[in-house]
Amino acid sequence: MTPADAPAAGATAAPSAASERRRALRRLLRNPLTRFGIGVLMLLLTVALFAPWMATHDPLAQNLDRALQAPSAEHWFGTDEYGRDLYSRVVHGSRITLYIVTLVTVIVGPIGLIVGMVSGYFGGWVDSVIMRVTDIFLSFPSLVLALAFVAALGPGLDHAVIAIALTAWPPIARLARAETLTLRRADFIVAVQLQGASAARVLGRHLMPLCLPSVIVRMTMNMASIILTAAGLGFLGLGAQAPSPEWGAMISEGRRTMMEAWWTVAAPGSAILLVSLAFNLLGDGLYDLLDPRGE
Template sequence: MTAIVQTPVTGPSFLKRLLRSPSAATGAVVVLVILFAALLAPVIAPYDPTLQETASRLMPPTAAHWLGTDAFGRDILSRLIYGARPTLLLVLIVVLLMAPLGITVGILAGFFGGVTERVLMRLTDIVMSFPRLLLAFAFVAIMGPGLINGALALALTSWPAYARQARVETAALRRSDYLAAAEMVGIKGIRLLWGHILPLILPSAVVRLALDLSGIILAAAGLGFLGLGVRPPTAEWGSMVSDGTQVIFDQWWIAATPGLAILITSLAFNLLADGLRDILDPRHG
């Protein structure tokens, strides 16, 4: 059986197609703005995010505090800017752990087949049989709250989807003339897996990853909302929403602003993922 081998879109061609996609371009711009705001937080934040001024507590938006203050008199805009840091850092850690683990398991299962495939896929099925978010909360409850523990919990419960996708694509490539020709010229083992199979399954994995980022952000906010994320007084969007729910009927802006930040960030990643799917997935375009 011969599998169709698609050449990944790279370089200037990829950038041009990305800019021509309205959804991808919009999502990329918003994501870049959020990234730069997080990186430049000490420069652009008007106040120290942990500075408490009880005389200014629960103030509505004013010229001094554009988004108002919380129950401790802390500037919400400053906390919103600094709050992007732990959220994006957690997402980065999850991505660096989740995708490589899942892709590695899927490639090994799809390429070697037999007992290797059965063992790895049964392990994948076991992890997938549990609700992902509930299992992540259980892990964090066992390991203790914190940014690293939260990232590990989300990564350990999110990799099976990548493993299943990589296994299917690797199994199809395993029977292709492309890999047969590579093996005929002496390319085998790790060199074959790393240099010839991995580049061909990366585009679809990138699309899935981009689509999953919004879910990871929501899960990270959920951990913070339940007090299982970063420890106070560190600013984090989920914990800010949790603090605001206590006074939501009188001071609605305290919960609304971090909630809006979560919404905009998730929407931006979804728009970017939609454009990447059109560019990288050969079934779209």
């Protein structure tokens, strides 16, 4: 290839990559359930970003004269026992949910991926020690283990995030280990090792990109579990503290009056249901897109 041909080759590669991304996006959006999930998550992101402008009332302002009012033109989702506007509280609660999901994902994804790849690549006693620790974490239900960690750390939103992260990494590590065990004896990995590549280079440059698709799918599906665990901690008073408009805490407050004012639990409960369902649907769509065995 002459120097004059190099720009032409680069220009050809760029449109090819762009067209591949467009085909992947079209394939992802082909499923109406996946489109629904993406739409709900885009709505969640929009609501979280513009919560101060989308809320119709101060989410913390109390007005006992308007306590337990049914949904109306003034209060779209009704009011709670303190007269606070439920719509505004649900809108601001989306920020807390997005904060929890984002922070837990940032913590859990890299930890689970690295731990799993190291365990699968080195094997032997390294694999045995890491997997026994992982088995200990997996032997307890995630909510029960999160409750134990929060009890030790103390109630609070940041402590709840740490507790959820400590319970969410083992499934990611297990998956990354399984992918690494499948790939570590592949011909191209052996060839790279024979060329003198270090373990860190093999893991970072060659194995990690191949493990990422499965980890991304699993993390997307785990987000629903993260939301439910966070809501459970908030419901028990161990997550976000009052008067914070966290959805689980709102359900806990509304359960005292749910028989005569169903909307106090219906509004935050519906939000949890929709967002959890959306993450699951998106995870299914990503699995169909990234599964190397798919057509």
